[in-house]
Amino acid sequence: MAKGKQNNNGANLGFEAELFKAADKLRGNMEPSDYKHVVLGLIFLKYISDAFEAKHQALLAEDPLAAEDRDEYLADNVFWVPKEARWSHLQAHAKRPEIGSLIDEAMRAIEKDNESLKGVLPKDYARPALNKVMLGELIDLISGMGLHPSPSGRGTGGQGKSYDILGRVYEYFLGQFAGAEGKRGGEFYTPRSVVRVLVEMLEPYCGRVYDPCCGSGGMFVQSEKFVQEHGGRIGDIAIYGQESNYTTWRLAKMNLAVRGIDADIRWNNEGSFHKDELRDLKADYILANPPFNISDWGGERLREDVRWKFGAPPVSNANYAWLQHIYWHLAPFGVAGVVLANGSMSSNQSGEGEIRKAMLEADVVDCMVALPGQLFYSTQIPACLWFLARNKNPGKGWRDRRGQVLFIDARNMGVMVDRTRRELTDEEIKKIADTYHAWRGEPQPGEGAGLRNTSPLPLGEG
Known part of the structure; x- marks a missing residue:
């Protein structure tokens, strides 16, 4: 991947731009205003799944019983992610025609187990108008981001860097979608x-x-x-x-x-x-x-x-x-x-x-x-x-x-x-x-x- 010029004002012409270019190629005829939620929802799902898995592995090494205790995750500001909502599960089924329904079920499961996310996540990936091949390719693309948070809590250890990496991706994508939407994007x-x-x-x-x-x-x-x-x-x-x-x-x-x-x-x-x-x-x-x-x-x-x-x-x-x-x-x-x-x-x-x-x-x-x-x-x-x-x-x-x-x-x-x-x-x-x-x-x-x-x-x- 080409190493680009760094600009602190948001035009980070490096891996964020390359990721967006690759994601935008998959958009086809979808309006940016609709596609925005498809992509950002998946990036969000990938991140909280990675954060959960990192914490899960750390707890398994310390105390296997603690690994199934939701409070252990909440204490480190990590969302609880049930098995059917984890990225590895979706990635394994990315090429199946029912992938849209699986993503919707994952979003519902996460909202059910995390009060602060109720009503927040997009849950319309199964709609007929959404190309399921494109969805599978998006999952493959996002899977390669390498956003693996450390198991430590927010603001401690190496976690800050991981948050910043995904935050940069999310922020860059928001800006690019705003540009693509023009006047509506400014809202x-x-x-x-x-x-x-x-x-x-x-x-x-x-x-x-x-x-x-x-x-x-x-x-x-x-x-x-x-x-x-x-x-x-x-x-x-x-x-x-x-x-x-x-x-x-x-x-x-x-x-x-x-x-x-x-x-x-x-x-x-x-x-x-x-x-x-x-x-x-x-x-x-x-x-x-x-x-x-x-x-x-x-x-x-x-x-x-x-x-x-x-x-x-x-x-x-x-x-x-x-x-x-x-x-x-x-x-x-x-x-x-x-x-x-x-x-x-x-x-x-x-x-x-x-x-x-x-x-x-x-x-x-x-x-x-x-x-x-x-x-x-x-x-x-x-x-x-x-x-x-x-x-x-x-x-x-x-x-x-x-x-x-x-x-x-x-x-x-x-x-x-x-x-x-x-x-x-x-x-x-x-x-x-x-x-x-x-x-x-x-x-x-x-x-x-x-x-x-x-x-x-x-x-x-x-």
């Missing part, structure tokens, strides 16, 4: 370079991280990766999220599970505005990429709401509903990074200008970043990043930023990675983040760093 996937800007600027070392429209969970994956890369422990942050699209919620649950990330991700089809599943949560960090300029958010039913501290958002556009919903969920020292369309910085329609003025006068806007166009799969229009802060004078080594807003112009940054899409480079992401950190006057270690998140408090006022 479940935020480009990795944009997520990295948010994460590198906010630096979520520990505390509660929340995304009210979490898509397939990329914000959480990058936040956990940031913690690990900076010497923290994977459990230092508590993750909370909500998603209104059931299919996308399932992708998020699988995306986090293959990384071994514990999270409280809620789904309901009414969305965060009308059924705020985490109403009492006050988060230390909020990272979000809400859908731009949505007009059908049901705002006419929410004219009076405690969240609209700066004014009732217009029924024709949800941008300022998102900003206020997010600010409402910030803890006393919380900070938020939100992706919105550029128009949110200047629009005066239906009272938006008055809301923006009230937010500035209340000194809740910390920083604005103007991004270049063509960063997103779903739209070519340029976007911006809003950074909100509950307290711009936290003391203990931090600079007093009251009465100030930092503006960063990144509109000329980025490189074209294909005909239609741009990515920010590692150096550009660092330059943006370093500018923000220097302006905030962040304390050195021991001088109050991490002030915002000294204790992951229970849900409540914080």
